[in-house]
Amino acid sequence: MQEFDLHRPKTVAEALDLLAEFGAEARVLAGGTDLMLALRARPGLKLKTIVDLSGLVELSFIREEGDLVKLGPLTTMARVAQSPLIASRAGLLAAAAAAVGSPQIRNRGTIGGNVANAAVCADTVPPLVALEAQVKLERRGGERWLSLPDFITGPNRTVLEPGELLTEIAFTRLPAKAGWGFMRLARRQAMAIARLNVAVVLDRDGEGVVTAARISPGAVLARPGRIAAAEEVLLGRRPDPALISRAAAQVGDALAAAGRRWSTPYKEPAITALTERAIKQALEVDWR
Numbered sequence: 001m002q003e004f005d006l007h008r009p010k011t012v013a014e015a016l017d018l019l020a021e022f023g024a025e026a027r028v029l030a031g032g033t034d035l036m037l038a039l040r041a042r043p044g045l046k047l048k049t050i051v052d053l054s055g056l057v058e059l060s061f062i063r064e065e066g067d068l069v070k071l072g073p074l075t076t077m078a079r080v081a082q083s084p085l086i087a088s089r090a091g092l093l094a095a096a097a098a099a100v101g102s103p104q105i106r107n108r109g110t111i112g113g114n115v116a117n118a119a120v121c122a123d124t125v126p127p128l129v130a131l132e133a134q135v136k137l138e139r140r141g142g143e144r145w146l147s148l149p150d151f152i153t154g155p156n157r158t159v160l161e162p163g164e165l166l167t168e169i170a171f172t173r174l175p176a177k178a179g180w181g182f183m184r185l186a187r188r189q190a191m192a193i194a195r196l197n198v199a200v201v202l203d204r205d206g207e208g209v210v211t212a213a214r215i216s217p218g219a220v221l222a223r224p225g226r227i228a229a230a231e232e233v234l235l236g237r238r239p240d241p242a243l244i245s246r247a248a249a250q251v252g253d254a255l256a257a258a259g260r261r262w263s264t265p266y267k268e269p270a271i272t273a274l275t276e277r278a279i280k281q282a283l284e285v286d287w288r
């Protein structure tokens with residue numbers, strides 16, 4: 001294990017001052033379940049200064065303001081998974097958080113760390129994209145808000161600049177009668193990073209016609225996003241098994257179009273099947 005200077009700010013203002021002072025040489029530490037592993041696994045990753053966020057209780061929260069649901073980045077996966085507010089306003093996020101790692105990992109790993117680490121298979125990212133979440137990036141003397149597809153630019157890459165800290169994740173609660181689905185595929189049920197995952201949100205009118213569709217797969221595109229072609233298949237129609245299959249096939253096509261690799265013959269039918277199941281799960285809700 002390499003040596004580094006460790007700072008433990010007590011307030012966000014103090015953390016922003018430290019990040020401004022140390023700039024590109026500083027890295028923030030939340031739960032450490034990604035960063036500590038990276039430090040061990042990648043000897044080339046040299047860190048001079050670590051800013052440990054664990055003392056920033058002000059960054060651990062889940063609250064509702066009007067139609068907005070707001071989460072602090074230091075909120076653990078366990079808390080997201082167990083929150084009655086998240087379960088009732090954005091159940092797909094609770095389902096994704098509950099699927100992460102193991103109880104130990106969920107007690108330590110944070111939602112901010114999951115998003116900022118920007119792994120293609122991060123379980124909370126597709127639900128947050130389907131919820132059209134925005135992230136708040138603060139630096140000393142300023143802030144900006146970005147959507148997830150604008151924040152994450154590629155595998156383990158974000159637009160976070162030296163001096164910036166992710167301080168909030170916010171989204172509009174789902175309409176009361178909207179349905180959602182979240183599915184993931186991993187080599188085991190627990191303690192296994194997802195190979196693929198997908199989040200679906202569907203809203204229907206009183207006739208059962210789809211009025212809103214958001215389909216966001218993980219580990220399919222190089223950066224987070226939705227599959228408009230799949231959503232368009234469902235929009236304005238009453239879903240039946242053939243229509244659901246057609247929509248799901250668009251996600252398989254998007255995976256193949258993103259670049260054929262050795263895993264494509266396995267992943268293309270797998271993401272198609274996962275999407276089909278997630279759409280069916282979203283349709284289980286009584287919309288009338």
Ligand SMILES: Cc1cc2nc3c(=O)[nH]c(=O)nc-3n(C[C@H](O)[C@H](O)[C@H](O)COP(=O)(O)OP(=O)(O)OC[C@H]3O[C@@H](n4cnc5c(N)ncnc54)[C@H](O)[C@@H]3O)c2cc1C
Pocket residue numbers: 027028029030031032033034035036037073074077099100101102105108109110111112113114115116117121122123124160164165166167191192193194
């Ligand atoms: C055994 C094991 C199983 C796992 N299983 C899963 C799984 O099933 N699904 C899944 O999605 N992930 C999984 N993970 C990965 C990891 O647990 C999650 O990504 C977790 O949410 C990371 O959060 P953290 O607080 O530990 O982040 P950290 O490791 O502390 O940080 C991760 C990265 O984000 C940056 N960062 C953290 N917080 C902020 C912030 N507020 N502002 C700016 N940058 C920040 C850090 O600098 C670092 O680059 C697993 C990890 C392990 C070790």
